[in-house]
Structure formats: structure tokens, C-alpha cells
Amino acid sequence: MSLLDVRGLSLGIAGREELLRDVNLTLEAGEVMGIVGESGSGKTMTALALLGLLPPSMEIRSGTATVEGRTVLEAGARRVHRASGDMTMIFQNPRGALNPTMRVGAQVGRVLRVVRGKTRAEAAAEAVALLRRVGISGAERVAKAYPHQLSGGMCQRVVIAMALAYRPRVLIADEPTTGLDVTVQAQIFELLRELVDETGCGVLFITHDLAAVADMCDRVSVLYGGQLMETATTVEMFEQPKHPYTQFLLESLKPEDQQGEVQAADAGVDFSLPGCRFAHRCPHVFDRCAAFPPLVETNDKHLYSCFLGQEKSLDAAQCSRSV
Numbered sequence: 001m002s003l004l005d006v007r008g009l010s011l012g013i014a015g016r017e018e019l020l021r022d023v024n025l026t027l028e029a030g031e032v033m034g035i036v037g038e039s040g041s042g043k044t045m046t047a048l049a050l051l052g053l054l055p056p057s058m059e060i061r062s063g064t065a066t067v068e069g070r071t072v073l074e075a076g077a078r079r080v081h082r083a084s085g086d087m088t089m090i091f092q093n094p095r096g097a098l099n100p101t102m103r104v105g106a107q108v109g110r111v112l113r114v115v116r117g118k119t120r121a122e123a124a125a126e127a128v129a130l131l132r133r134v135g136i137s138g139a140e141r142v143a144k145a146y147p148h149q150l151s152g153g154m155c156q157r158v159v160i161a162m163a164l165a166y167r168p169r170v171l172i173a174d175e176p177t178t179g180l181d182v183t184v185q186a187q188i189f190e191l192l193r194e195l196v197d198e199t200g201c202g203v204l205f206i207t208h209d210l211a212a213v214a215d216m217c218d219r220v221s222v223l224y225g226g227q228l229m230e231t232a233t234t235v236e237m238f239e240q241p242k243h244p245y246t247q248f249l250l251e252s253l254k255p256e257d258q259q260g261e262v263q264a265a266d267a268g269v270d271f272s273l274p275g276c277r278f279a280h281r282c283p284h285v286f287d288r289c290a291a292f293p294p295l296v297e298t299n300d301k302h303l304y305s306c307f308l309g310q311e312k313s314l315d316a317a318q319c320s321r322s323v
């Protein structure tokens with residue numbers, strides 16, 4: 001049994017198109033799973049669905065998610081069944097995730113009191129210890145500061161300390177280092193990695209930065225236009241990508257893109273079309289791509305969503321560009 005198991009998750013804007021279709025994800029204890037994709041591919045919506053935080057206009061069309069076998073999400077249910085400690089999330093904008101009118105130590109302490117039932121005195125002491133744990137020097141002093149008195153990197157450490165206070169089984173980090181400088185980014189990555197090794201939690205690491213994936217992730221899932229294109233170990237994804245979109249992504253980074261930023265392929269995904277979401281850009285498109293491709297397994301950790309390779313021989317005559 002996987003720590004987190006997401007099956008067939010589809011999301012749509014109420015009464016309108018389907019933004020996320022049939023997404024399958026697993027996460028094991030002690031594992032960092034990257035979710036990579038360009039802006040608008042559905043990374044954040046996937047995370048928000050798992051936490052029951054979807055915007056009101058967005059609905060769960062189908063799918064289930066379990067944490068250690070416990071159902072946390074079902075289609076039709078607006079609220080998730082959340083047990084404290086199952087899942088928590090680190091957001092892109094750490095300052096925005098903090099309460100501007102409350103000292104940061106008190107914010108960490110509040111989680112300890114509300115979620116973990118600590119007394120006020122216990123929570124205050126443990127909050128300082130957690131701030132120290134996430135690499136904040138002078139933690140006693142920093143605990144008394146307000147968010148606006150701290151740098152972005154420092155705020156993200158505070159947010160991670162709050163996430164730790166929950167003792168989650170699954171931590172979702174949504175572009176946690178956007179806007180932070182490269183040195184701080186490396187420190188935050190290292191901190192996340194240490195936490196995984198120490199606590200055995202699993203991390204869904206959402207990013208549009210392939211260099212960060214190479215650094216951080218054991219496995220990676222590629223999203224495009226709300227479709228799970230491919231999922232594989234990080235090594236296999238970089239060395240033997242199977243999906244034409246993944247190949248395109250990796251190609252577009254060459255020769256030497258130091259930043260590893262995913263380039264937008266095309267803003268024009270048509271969510272109302274039933275077929276593969278990459279068909280309009282795919283160099284290998286053929287008639288079958290007008291239907292939605294199922295996940296094909298090359299081994300138990302490497303799956304991709306494409307009709308290519310599902311037939312032994314694809315001769316040129318079949319490859320009509322009729323999508």
C-alpha cells in the first residue's frame with residue numbers, strides 16, 4: 001500500500017470543461033515525488049484538491065485519494081476527510097501564508113496547541129525548538145518577530161516549521177522556493193530532504209524547474225494540460241523519456257539551460273477536446289490520438305499516457321495528421 005494513492009482524479013470548472021483528467025499518482029513513505037509541468041498544467045489544483053481547498057468554481061468530477069489506506073478524497077464530496085497529520089502544504093508565497101499580525105513563534109505555537117494539544121507553555125518552547133530545527137539562528141529572537149520583519153527565505157523556514165508542527169505523513173510543497181535566491185533555494189531543498197529522511201514522510205514537490213527535480217526528487221510525474229503524461233524514476237525520466245511531451249521538455253532545455261525552467265510549449269490547450277492534450281503539438285500525432293490515451297506501463301515505476309508504442313508497428317501510413 002502506498003502512503004498516498006491518487007486514482008483517476010478529474011477536476012473541472014462547474015458546468016464547464018475538464019481541467020484535470022484521470023490523474024494517477026502514488027507516493028511512498030520517505031519519497032520525494034516531483035510534479036513538473038508548465039504554468040497552467042494543473043499542479044496547484046491537484047494539490048488543492050487533495051487538501052480540500054479547491055476554489056468554489058472547481059469541482060471534483062471523479063477519482064479517489066487515500067493516505068495509508070484512509071480515504072481523504074472522493075468525487076462529489078466538497079470536503080475532504082482530513083485527519084490531522086495526514087497532509088499539509090507549503091505554498092509558493094510564504095509571507096502570504098503567514099498571519100501578518102501575529103508573531104511567528106506564536107503562529108507555530110498555535111499549530112502545536114490546536115493540532116497537537118500542547119499547553120501554551122509547551123507550545124512556546126517547542127515552537128522555538130522547531131524554528132531552530134529549520135535552521136533559523138537566534139530562534140528565540142526570531143520567534144518574537146512579525147512576518148514583515150523577516151526575509152522571504154526566513155518566512156519560508158517559518159512556514160516549514162509550521163508544517164513540521166503538524167507532523168504530516170504527506171507534505172505538499174508547491175513551488176516552495178519561487179522568488180527566493182539560489183543560495184536560499186538550495187538550503188530549503190536540503191532542509192526538505194533532511195525532513196524526509198528524519199520523519200519518513202512523503203513529499204509531493206511541485207515545480208516547473210527541471211534542475212530542482214534532478215536535485216530533489218526520487219520520482220517525477222509530468223503534467224501537461226491537466227493530463228498526466230509520464231511518471232518514472234528521476235533517472236529514467238531524464239535518460240529514457242517515453243512520452244513525446246517529456247522528450248520535448250527535455251529537448252527544449254538543451255544545449256545548456258542552467259536554470260532548467262520549463263518553457264511554455266503553447267498556451268493553447270483545448271480542454272474541450274476529448275483526446276490527448278498534447279496532440280496539437282505532437283510530432284508523432286496519428287488518428288488514435290483523438291481519443292484519450294490510457295497509461296501504458298514499461299515497468300512498475302514507469303508509466304506514460306500515449307498510444308505510441310502500444311502497437312508493434314506504426315507505419316507512416318497510419319500517422320495521418322488528422323487530429
Ligand SMILES: Nc1ncnc2c1ncn2[C@@H]1O[C@H](COP(=O)(O)OP(=O)(O)O)[C@@H](O)[C@H]1O
Pocket residue numbers: 013019037038039040041042043044045046055057058
Ligand atoms: N480559481 C480558479 N477557477 C477556475 N479555474 C482556475 C482557477 N485557478 C486556476 N484555474 C485554471 O486551472 C488550470 C490549472 O491551474 P493550476 O493548477 O494553477 O496550474 P499550475 O499550478 O500548474 O500552474 C489552469 O487552466 C487555470 O487557468
Ligand SMILES: [Mg+2]
Pocket residue numbers: 043044045174
Ligand atoms: Mg501553481
